[in-house]
Amino acid sequence: MQEKTFWLDTVEIPAATPRDFPQRVDVAIIGAGFTGLAAARSLARGGASAAVFDSHTIGWGASSRNGGMVLTGLKLPAAALISRYGKEATARMYAASLESIDFVEKLVREENIACDFARCGHLEVACKPKHFDDFRRSAEGTARHFNHQQRIVPKNQLQSEIGSMIYHGGLVDDSSAGVNPARLVAGLARAAERAGAAIFEHAHVDQVQHEGASGWKIATARGTLRAANVFVATSGYTTRVTRALQKKIIPIGSYIIVTEVLPEKLATELSPRNRMIFDSKNYLYYYRLTPDRRMLFGGRAAFFPETSSTIRRSAEILRHGMTSVYPRLREAKIEYVWGGTLDFAFDIMPHAGQLDGLHFSLGYAGHGVAMSTYLGDKIAQSILENREPNSSHNENPFAQIPFPAAPLNLYNGRPWFLPLAGAWYKLLDWLT
Secondary structure (H helix, E strand, C coil), rough: EECCCCCHHCCCCCCCCCCCCCEEEEEEECCCCCCHHHHHHHHHHHHEEEEECCCCCCCCCHHHHHCEEECCCCCCHHHHHHHHCCCHHHHHHHHHHHHHHHHHHHHHHHHHCCCEEECCCEEEEECCHHHHHHHHHHHHHHHHHHHCCCEEEEEEHHHHCCCCCCCEEEEEECCEEEHHHHHHHHHHHHHHHHHEEEEEEECCCCEEEEHHHCCCCEECCCCCEEEEEEEECCHCCHHHHHHHHHHHHEEEEEEEEEECCCCHHHHHHHCCCCCEEEECCCCCEEEEEECHHHCCEECCCCCCCHHHHHHHHHHHHHHHHHHHHHHHCCCCCCEEEEEEEEEEECCCEEEEEECCCCEEEECCCCCCCHHHHHHHHHHHHHHHHCCCCCCCCCCCCHHHHCCCEEEEEEEECCCHHHHHHHHHHHHHHHCC
């Protein structure tokens, strides 16, 4: 069993093309994941000079470590969003979630990225009868408010969707997709470079300093430059360099195991329609077949970001979870295990706009494959058009919602409360 991301064994992500370090660019982008690379591609195509800086390598963070699920909707249920933001604003945000998948599909086609993108749909499974009742209400609300159709699958019909007997029904959304995220981020990097953007790996940003009307001074491990604009695209890896954003984002660990290649008959029985599957718990499991018929099984086995010890412990927890869902996988060999860090805002919403003059997009809460790519492009367009990101004229609805910090300013970017949060969510799963 390797502590290595399965996806990275399916593609060799190219090193960035060597370039002279620039003295000045129109836009300096921090983070070479989906968000930063999508922005770089759009900026360069729009005629702006863009340079991307990453502490590690292209796609090193969440962009190559996720489950490859390209999901509709937002993390919170529609009713909660409508109560918080109103029907009109929520409808715009929900529409953006659907548009984000269309955007990725179009990008993959335009740039000829071989990343196994497929509209296989997702299946949410109910861990309790009450959760299935919630599915019914959710599907009715989604159809009524957002004109988007989802399908309820009663328990007695669930075998057509999943080869497990432990759930109480399901909710299917055919618009969701699956993808090989490492191949996607590799293709996006190539596309950004073809468009004219520069990417600098092993170029940790040490300081971002505002120099008034002339823009920004950015000190990196590779050199110092000036930029008219700075775009922060660091998600769960946001640091003290952008302190105001770090205090609004909680880094949370997510962990994945992947089995050996399964016999075709068994794989088809486990997931007859090859859906992206996740369950209804707060401390959820998510799982899918890979294109070569392995079972990929992930979850919040530990809330803390990845370390060797949390990865090892999570592998045990996830194996137990996988065999509780699929007892027929008890003898299956686990060939990969890894962890990564995703980002939650305190309101569990994506946010993209401007803060203290810095452009940013983050807070994807596990729904980031499509949304991060989409919002990277949206922020790039707002920079190109010199629009005010928070204006009502912007097509990005996530710039117009409040971006809260911790209550009473009790958070400094170090998530000391994660053990308490984990215990609370486990209790909620037991109670509700």
